[in-house]
Amino acid sequence: MRELLHPVKVVRAAGLADGTSLLVLLGIAMPLKYAAGMPMAVTIVGTIHGYIVIFYLLAILYAQLCLQWNVLWSLLCLAAAFVPFGNFVLDRAIRRRRHQFEIRPIPVKWLVYAVVFFAFLDLFTQLPVMSTYASSLGAGAAVAGLAVGMYSMTNLFGNLASGIWTDRRGAYPVVTAGLALTSGVLLLYSLVASPAALVAVRFLHGFVSGLIVPAAFTFLANVTEKDRQGSQSAVSGTFVGIAAIAGPAYSGIMASRTSVPFVFATVAVLGLGLLLLTVIFLRKQDARSKEERRAGGRLVWRRELLQSFAGAFFLMFSQGALAYLLPLHVQALGFDSRISGTLLSMFGLIAVAVFIVQARVGFRRLPPAMRFTAGLAMMAVSQLLFGHSTSMAVLVAVMTLYGLGFALLFPAMNTLLIHGTTETNRGQAYGWFYALFSAGTVAGSSGIGLVPLPVAGQFIVTGCVMLACVAAVLLTAPRAKILAGSDQGN
Template identity: 35%
Template sequence: MAESALPFTSQGNRVGLWLIRALVFAAFFDLFVQYPVAAPYAVALGASSALVGLIVAAYSIANLLANVGAGIVLDRWGRTRPLLVGLIATAAVVAGYTLVRSPVQLVGLRLLHGLVVAVLAPGAFALAGDVARTEDRARVMGSNGAVIAVAAIVAPSFAGVIQERGGFHTVFLFDATLLLIVACLLWLFRAHLRPLDLGRSITMSDSTRWSTLLRQQFAPYSTILGFTVALGVLVTHVPERLQALGISPAVRGAAFSLYGLLAAAVMISPVSGRLIRQQWSIGAAVGAGLIALGLLIASGLGMSSPTIVEWATLFGAAVFGFGFGLLFPAVTAEVARRVPRQARGRAFGFFYAVYSLGVILGALAAGWLAEFGGLTSGWPFLAGALVVAGGSIIPLVERRVREEAAV
């Protein structure tokens, strides 16, 4: 029987929804599982402190540049083939970590890892935008965001436990196996991923040009840049600050777990979808405002007592997660809506390049401000709050301009 393009809400395409969730989980599990093991593995291979920093950063630098190229590949050769190649190549590179014998070899593999994995996240989100109906996109993107939040909670703790019991190589081999399993699932069930607009022309048009794309996506990209700068501040300064104040590492884990759990809960709840269906700019602005508020709370507002900072960090991380739960599905659904299918790979490729850039800038800013104000200061959080608050204004300004132009 011939395959038909069915919306996500129908029985026939539920397999497609779960397959995309599996792709998203595998892509972000691979990212988050590295966090607790990349630096210790480099040290175990004899890397100096400076070389450890280069090894950790090599992946992000390569991934930042490769995301844009991945978008072009996805638009030119479709979604399934690049995703299959990306999954298999990433699995091979991750398994290759077990063969590394020197820090220099590890730098090379980290660069290669960042390159080959770049197609996975843009490909999965472009695919979700292709097969979901317009009215379902916020819900679909929200469910994908919830999967990312779950991966962020599960992967680091899993890596820590497995590395302690079975060593670094066990972590890498498990990650590679997961990627290969998802590659097999993608190959077996690829027929369930046919886009709704399959019959439309996919020839190059003005909407596929970079200049046009950037103009179309200026507001969503600006919003996500503000958020990711704030995220880079959060993931960098929370551990440093808590450690400097002598607060238990368990509090750090609890803070990031609260962030992930709240984000996942909001993304799969009806609240996010209802808000976004009214206006994406409202969902994005409210989400960004809550993220800024979360950082302000986490700063402790000038308080230096370890007990106050501990509770402020936990509460601030929870509010931050709530805001992320509103912002992420709003922005990703809007990125998909603003472009036709033939430009959606590029749109999400650039989206994730901006995402990586924001995290890098946020981490660098947090380090510099902590050096300036001290590890126990709340200045990095205040700066991050200002940036994300500024990003929240842009969608509202764009909406106001369009309303005035329509009058």
């Protein structure tokens, strides 16, 4: 049984099953639907393929945790799921290197990274399908917008509650509650039959999913050595970036072949699997004594903490504005609407690549304050340039700069938060941090649309607002903090 359940065998079997079902879907079911008028073929095969994909995702996670192989192998396995014959080519490569992959004790950190991936996968799978799903239930434009925005609004309050409860009870009970409740709410989408019911489920979904991320990041920060905080933040950023790439692609493809509730149900299964692993492995890692619970302190508004909060808000302000403005700008240039999605995916790939470099080698000579200002400045300049980009080559170059800035900023502001807090108040800090994430998204996507300027002018306003934040950081930070190298900046 031990040999049968070896992670290499499991991931190979799941990959071959996924590759076979994908070929059946594309080579048999799709022609039957469009050439022979048999749509039921896609429904049946698509449903089977969806369940196989769930098993494959769990197998990749299982292999990553047990083998601790290079994360590039997991990325290749994930990418192969969307490429015909990709799984078969990858299977041959894995089989040749079978002797290199040995089972190792599962580090608790990797389990928490998987929880972070789940939380952001849950978020990003919603983006391409929620507005159209609301419309399919009969919602008008206003109610569809309410359904989309309700998640972010209640997510903010979930983040704040998570921070308070994490400092009082520890990360473990909050993470387990978040995983259980989020998985349950994801399954409720299959019962939704009206716009009002959708808004109610979105209300619950936003709040309970907001419990997970602050608690998970607090746990990672508390168990990581001080001189490794930057690398840890880069690794967690890698998982966020992977979720940003995989989530929209997965939900867009699967929702078109099955249904939106089915997509959310597959994510729920992943959450329930992680819940089981969390109960088994994390329970004894985060026990809190009564004295530690009473010692939960108030936040001290240190400079590093304020910079981190500003970074959280303006990073997502930039993201929200870009998500709103880029499709309009691409359409005005006469390009296909899918180009904007391709550009955003490319930004995610660049960010993940830089995250991996930071995680492996670190930027020890660049303290977090310098990376913070450099990253935010790159993103601000990119916003200024987007409005004046008229060719695909220029758009790609600007998006590359934007992705690099994002990849520098995200780990830096996490490191600043850790340096500006203690274990007794770090949960509250992460609660506010991710609440500002939600607030920044709303301000960027909704607020910038209220500016009475053309799209190019709105890009300029976004860039100028962000540059003002960069100037404020430079003016208020001691010069030594910005310019001097430090090992603690890793």
